[in-house]
Amino acid sequence: MALIVQKFGGTSVGSIEKIQAVAKRVIEKHLEGNRMIVVLSAMAGETDRLIGMAHAIQRVPDLREQDMLVSSGEQVSVALFAMAVKAAGHKAVSLLGDQVGIHTDQKHTCARITSIDAERINAYLDQGNIVTVAGFQGVTDYGDITTLGRGGSDTTAVALAAALQADACEIFTDVEGVFTTDPGVYNKARKIDYISYDEMLELASLGAKVLDIRAVSMAKRFKVPVHVRSTFTNTTGTWVVDEEKIMESLLVSGITYSKKEARITIKKVPDQPGIAAKIFLPISDAGIMVDMIIQNTHDGGLTDMTFTVLRSDYDRAMEILGKVAQDIRAEEVTGDQEIVKVSIVGVGMRNHSGIASTMFQIMSKEGINIMMISTSEIKVSVVIAEKYTELAVRALHDAFALDKDNLPLEVDVD
């Protein structure tokens, strides 16, 4: 008898009919002899509707009250779902974050789970219930409702799976699983059967939306096997598992891209100690996240500082940096919003040198100028002009033979 946590997102429970369909699916798994925990998001559109009302009342809604408000969405889903299971003649019970005992810190709207009580859920499971848990929410030690931020229901599911030592955590979504790249960009994109936590982490942080990054991080820490699959089919999706469980690692598992960033350069900065702090402190004080940072040496004790920020922060960052540039006597600040970050990810890189240079060769062959480069143990990212997105993705996908199941011995760059 396995213990399975299944998480269904807002689209999957977006109507009465969809809730009933999900209930049917869960009951089937229950009847196979499994102990079932179901984590649900709010019905599609509900969270946005509630936040819309909040903004109509308060320009910047109070965070504690916003959590109080939006957590009602999951409450509705779980109650209706439990009714659907009962209507079909099976036992079910719904639980909110505070009823489960999903304890968090006090950071409203982006709280972190600190601990989970297993007792009450286990008691309900022992009684034969399908236990339905409101995703996305927790409770502080003081009894205030918190939410875990967008994608928080994934985190709830993985955290429950970890706390209850579930055999699997299945994340149901509107795609078939994790793909080698965006199928919308390249039709040769292939569903990946197994991917390691580390690779999934990189993919998630680089823009793949299929799984929340904190959920992956937690899955890795507690070695929770996560199955990303489609709500609308029965086919196997992608298993996100421990690296050791994957027989043979591909050099490159996936290619991802992000158009959310913009590039900013401060030109001819006096190259003195403490200059980086002078530039980046005002930026971080304004709550702006900086991603890649590159410093090029220049002649005559001057340097160019280039970095990326989210496009949504671009205008604010440019304004702040205009002042900073004057203070530190830099020459000028330039920016470019029409860029894309294309990344290749694969644990195979750990044991194979030359992956990065292969990537650069392919870019060169296609006549694509690389503006910035950033590498980690298992990924290489390049920033290029946005207009080359599709061209770069397809060329890399072909070169690393991602449309083929087997590991290519040689990478074809000709």
Place this chain on the structure above:
Amino acid sequence: MALIVQKFGGTSVGSIEKIQAVAKRVIEKHLEGNRMIVVLSAMAGETDRLIGMAHAIQRVPDLREQDMLVSSGEQVSVALFAMAVKAAGHKAVSLLGDQVGIHTDQKHTCARITSIDAERINAYLDQGNIVTVAGFQGVTDYGDITTLGRGGSDTTAVALAAALQADACEIFTDVEGVFTTDPGVYNKARKIDYISYDEMLELASLGAKVLDIRAVSMAKRFKVPVHVRSTFTNTTGTWVVDEEKIMESLLVSGITYSKKEARITIKKVPDQPGIAAKIFLPISDAGIMVDMIIQNTHDGGLTDMTFTVLRSDYDRAMEILGKVAQDIRAEEVTGDQEIVKVSIVGVGMRNHSGIASTMFQIMSKEGINIMMISTSEIKVSVVIAEKYTELAVRALHDAFALDKDNLPLEVDVD
């Protein structure tokens, strides 16, 4: 510095604009130096929308899950309201039933409050917050959410006022207060300035919708002064207070009517011990409430048994009684749905005899046949044909001079 509990119903918080208007009103009272607790219902239509979804999923929704579902409605109201207060520059915090510590028994959808914790609310009040509490909901010892039934927000407000020893509990509604009778039936109806708990109890149980009967009952027990008033004006409404506080009691304070009932007669029942139980047990087993019961002696050891049930239970009651009549060898079962129960209420009746006979005289003068009579210490109810409703109400209102502020020494029946 007074402590005031104010309760606003669903219509009063039915839109963003209305929530803002209520917030403005509460803030004004707060700025006068009062400690404010605000109890809110769900936004108008929300509870019905949620229950509609529940019924679309489960013909008879699971009661625990229904409470989980509908309690989300008040959660939304209180969060939005707290935001509205904060947006206006004042301190506010919202609390759910379980966060306050409104403990109830486990009777889902019609739970009774067993105790209330005052600590957390007092702490928030001490910090200068306008404390907003979700009405209608509580929590069991096991942590399950319960609701108090329709009108439950009134009960929440009065219970909080009692637990925190508030100076007043103000119930805001869409009418100006309690009237001598339905102004829609008689335009001479007058707003009552002061009414006793007992009179209000009778009026509420006899069909006046302005205040929930359990709320009145609790107000009486804990001597909470309740002020029923309009959300849309600033005029004083009706104070529901201890009888001793009312200088001079009217003979009759109000006239009310209910069209919700139906009359059933079982004819020629063998008049034997235990026969009443044989008739009413199957009825109560079916969850049907019986209101008035009259037994007329007949000739030859036979009796007629007449009683009233809710019209919504009429068909079921008739079906059950058809079988019962056969079993006990009664002659036949007849019924009438076109009846009305008209009642006069007033604590003055305690000290004045003859009020009932005056009422009968007036009915007789108008040519209205009385089918049933029921009396209590402070009320007289008669069941008459529905078509005479307006005629009876107007005649009684005139006869007892309810349009005049002063107590008439003589009742005019001519």
